[in-house]
Amino acid sequence: MTDKIRRINPDRLHSTPGYHHITVVEAGRTAYLSGQCPLDSAGDVVGEGDLDAQIDQVAANALIALNAVGAGPEDVVKSLIYVVSPDEKVLAAAWFRLNESVIASAFSTASTLLGVAQLGYPGQLIEVDLTAALPG
Template sequence: MTDRLTRLNPDSLHSTPGYHHITVVEAGRTAHLAGQCPLDSAGDLVGPGDVLAQTDRVVANTLTALAAVGARPEDVVRTVIYVVSDDRQVLSSVWQRLNALPLAPAFSTASTLLGVAQLGYPGQLVELDVTAALSD
């Protein structure tokens, strides 16, 4: 699938910490994952109060969802990361953790990291929104 993806950083835009400003997809099929939350298979919150433990669970859930449609991290064309924090250190720690885990290739694409006031589940600190290009 990666031969159908082109990632670009125009010279006139600022340099990035690993992601690309633009991802072009030549494929016709995409998978749009629901926001992946730090919940286990029983629906219980994992890692209350621990943003990195929650990040780990979000990654595990995202890998499971991608595998269910035959996609890999390299097939991801867009990510949006939501973190309940306005502290740049916390946001950075989540970004670094994401890039140290098996989902890391997904974050070389068009990615956005946002600090937000609240997410959907009580105690939830992280959520990941992913779009992947699928093979025909």
């Protein structure tokens, strides 16, 4: 699908740390993944208090979800990242960890990173919401 996805950074907008300001999808089907949480297959939060461990679990879960619809990280056209922290250093560290994960290419697209007060599960520190343009 990547030939039907165009990522753009207009010259008159600020430079970015890896994402693009605009993602254009020509046509086709779209998958909207629910927020991927740091839960194991039993539904338990992993790595309580450990953001890196939770990011790794979220990335693994997101890859499974993308693969279930015949997509990969390269097919992601929009990402929303929620991190429980008001600290910009923590947010930046989460961004860099995601960009080193098994779904790293998902974050080269239109992306938003937010610090939030709380997420849905006790001990949850991160959630990632992805939209993908499905291949073929």
